[in-house]
Amino acid sequence: MNGMDFAGVHAPIPTPFDGGGALDLEKFKTLFPRWLKTPLAGFVVLGSTGEAVLVDEEESAAVIAAARDLVPRNRHFIVGTGRESTQAAVRAARGAAGLGADAVLVRTPGFFKPQMTTDALVRHYTTVADESPVPVLLYNFTAMTGVNLQADAVAVLSRHPNVIGVKESGGDVGQIADLVAATPREFQVLAGSAGTFLPALSVGVRGGILALACVLPEACCRLYVLARDGRSEEALNRQQQLLGIARLIGTKYGVPGLKAAMQIAGADAGMPRAPLKPVPEAVVQTLRGALAAFEEVVHESPA
Amino acid sequence: MNGMDFAGVHAPIPTPFDGGGALDLEKFKTLFPRWLKTPLAGFVVLGSTGEAVLVDEEESAAVIAAARDLVPRNRHFIVGTGRESTQAAVRAARGAAGLGADAVLVRTPGFFKPQMTTDALVRHYTTVADESPVPVLLYNFTAMTGVNLQADAVAVLSRHPNVIGVKESGGDVGQIADLVAATPREFQVLAGSAGTFLPALSVGVRGGILALACVLPEACCRLYVLARDGRSEEALNRQQQLLGIARLIGTKYGVPGLKAAMQIAGADAGMPRAPLKPVPEAVVQTLRGALAAFEEVVHESPA
């Protein structure tokens, strides 16, 4: 395990842009203080939630450097370094390691879908893991990439000494169960979907990297603890309370939804970059309602 | 709740055919004794697993009558009565009730997919529930029907006094969580997929109707009890042990796979009816291996 244990909840941080689409590192810095008061186990920058595909290489380096200064050593600092070509992915992993990443999170290539066979994915990740100076987390997000990294490939890759886990962002809990079953106990399967975090924990994931944790870090961490401690009924209640908001900032409204929800919660993560655009005012109201409902129910019956 | 509580595990019984494709009720009768020694909560006949779409109306009546004699009054006796037209579904529900069904399990119509809107499904089920002499369980099996009965429709239907629950056969545990969240506490959400039974229980399903329970009834019931009692680690182990076999007799080899697995386990459920055909010998070997592996691991560490 290289000494790293991803138990608990990690937050995948959005990348703030200003109204003109420029990277806004000042806003980025303001996001951390509140998170550092919570039991979040760590942070991911430049994941899907970080709009990584919309950020160029130079900007990426600036984001990583800024984040390295902000994440204390007792929390994980993970950098998304997936690229379409294997050599670009290697380059990005090296760059992130050079800037202080504890581990890299490597999204599957997704453009040449029919050619992304088990064999091709194993070769891609093997090369990246061979070359990366820091441990590699595999990363599957089929809804975005159209490629599905399945248990057979992950089983092979889990034997590579520099591959320490996998983040599965889909809500297919059966596939998550397959990942846990197909890999050694010390291999770390992480969930990426807050709406199915509890059932994913029930089949053995070690933790989660949850966009919702950017908005409601304590609630997500609490859900983790309740599940870990076998308090099934309370965990179920908490999962139910989070379900609505999780759906809204998940596939439905995506990163723009998350940024709007953070704004409502008092954390300014700026604007999304085009072609993404801010959610319309009606969605802001929906999000406001969902967050208010959550606060109310939690206040009444704090799980 | 009409006095019915579907907690626990139910077995959806296959319909035996002989080599010429004729209904084989003698074989059907031989299946019950072993099941009645287990804690199975009840039985479903003429569900998807019962090859209902391949059985004509007259044969259906014969199967129901035979089963009624075999299922004792202290276990649930549920009959699948889904039909494509609303009036045929009403007729089938009345027929099943007349033959002694405790409840009917009504699969969504599935042919005119684009027209099966929330509104159309609510109208269909409302008519069936209005007319059925016995309580109605909704039944969603998107992988077979191509239609998805979602939480919005189920929420409306859960307020009908004669609709007491829903069976969701898909492995999308997020959707199952939505169903639980969208319906009253006494409305019974049941899982239909053994490979995701534990995570479905973690989000609040009351029980399951699991094809795997035809082969391994005790193991499925045990998984239920472990989860209910909050013994998370043992439940996870049991779910993992069942995963491989659940996959094989699920979508992969379907009813022919289930019938072959039952044969291996000593229960002769006959042949599938054409266009289904028996699985090839290689698959029989695969199933035999999976069942042997399961027995071995259970023997070593009986969860």
Place this chain on the structure above:
Amino acid sequence: MNGMDFAGVHAPIPTPFDGGGALDLEKFKTLFPRWLKTPLAGFVVLGSTGEAVLVDEEESAAVIAAARDLVPRNRHFIVGTGRESTQAAVRAARGAAGLGADAVLVRTPGFFKPQMTTDALVRHYTTVADESPVPVLLYNFTAMTGVNLQADAVAVLSRHPNVIGVKESGGDVGQIADLVAATPREFQVLAGSAGTFLPALSVGVRGGILALACVLPEACCRLYVLARDGRSEEALNRQQQLLGIARLIGTKYGVPGLKAAMQIAGADAGMPRAPLKPVPEAVVQTLRGALAAFEEVVHESPA
């Protein structure tokens, strides 16, 4: 070819129901006179457009008998006899032949999707063709069945002496081209989608069975003739004129849309049967507008 040549356009007739959902054979009879004044090459009853899955066996016999009296001997009389089980499909083909069908159109089984392999479909159709007293047309409608009968299976079946053609209802013209390429020249590939009739003709289909021909029989027949005679520019114009209406009564509004469009055009095909329901008034207006626009443009530039 058994003397049958399906060149040209056939109309798949809807089955009229009254407001209470009962079969309305009187309305059925009123539909034919206008069609018999057109160059339609023949008729299909109890296809998808005929809501076959919503009609029981007794009603089916009544529809076939009524239609047999109405279709003159110099036009094809085709009966849809697809069923989920092979033996039911054989029974239906025999019944239709006994009632005077010239040929049967046999939709793929569609419930047990993962098991409907090439091999299973070839076995199903071979048995049906062996037993059917009249020639068999294969019928693929993936959007409704979720099963795809592809060129490899059709190539095998095209060698059966009692299989004379295939209707492909999908708009995937590449797949239609594959069917033409994979089968002998005398094997008749028919298109089922009016919106792609011209491109299907360009890759070699012999004719079409088009729901749109129930509403606009002359226009559809004209498109066929223009394409056959190599008048590409006029054919393209006509196809473009028909595109909008074809889309509306195709997958978008389906049989209820077709019945509404027929009503507007002066042909009363009754109501759809539940769970189908009449299209709302707004859709009636859309259809009315599309038909009026078509009449206008045709009047201005009669292709």
Place this chain on the structure above:
Amino acid sequence: MNGMDFAGVHAPIPTPFDGGGALDLEKFKTLFPRWLKTPLAGFVVLGSTGEAVLVDEEESAAVIAAARDLVPRNRHFIVGTGRESTQAAVRAARGAAGLGADAVLVRTPGFFKPQMTTDALVRHYTTVADESPVPVLLYNFTAMTGVNLQADAVAVLSRHPNVIGVKESGGDVGQIADLVAATPREFQVLAGSAGTFLPALSVGVRGGILALACVLPEACCRLYVLARDGRSEEALNRQQQLLGIARLIGTKYGVPGLKAAMQIAGADAGMPRAPLKPVPEAVVQTLRGALAAFEEVVHESPA
């Protein structure tokens, strides 16, 4: 039309890499002489076939510069400049124009699929078209991007003075017909799939950008001429002859298949870049067989 007319067939050129994955511009240069002897109307570099997503910005500039020297002024020189972010797409269009591109071909963004609504795509392309110094061709390739640029968006964009056409790479000829119907006559709809080039021409596309044209430029150009001249039967024969090879180098084996087929045909386009890898020897044999069969049939009956 800005004076540009994309009638006829264009070849989307693969980007050669050497065994170590480095850009091989020498090989690139050797590809042109044979193509310049054919009636190809023009060339695209850095499209999907050019593995654009695997090529970094510096390499892209080198490829464009090299190609600009090789493509004579009487053929179109089109550069693929699609990027995930709007500002990167603008930058790429400007860069390509500065290096001499006649037009840019701009693939839809594809990562944040649920957010790529009609509105978002219209905004993206409007910004790119506003800023691009050269005319813009829209580019839809749903099989690779998971995003579908449909007729409603294209209709709006077709009114932008700097948007001159659209390449639709899918085989859904109905959608292509919709594009032609929804846009002005001078707006140029181009097909991207050789297997459906003839039916696409029948519904009004002006030409094609066909990977197959890299291997069989004369045959593709001939198909275009036969269709244009209304020689339906010969065109159909030619389309049929090309179908098999088109399928093999299309989605099935993709760019690696195309590079192997070119090698067989005597044009060395190098290796694909990882994670793509050369097709296995068995596929090379399949391609060899398909090309030999094509040559034979053409020799016998030169359409």
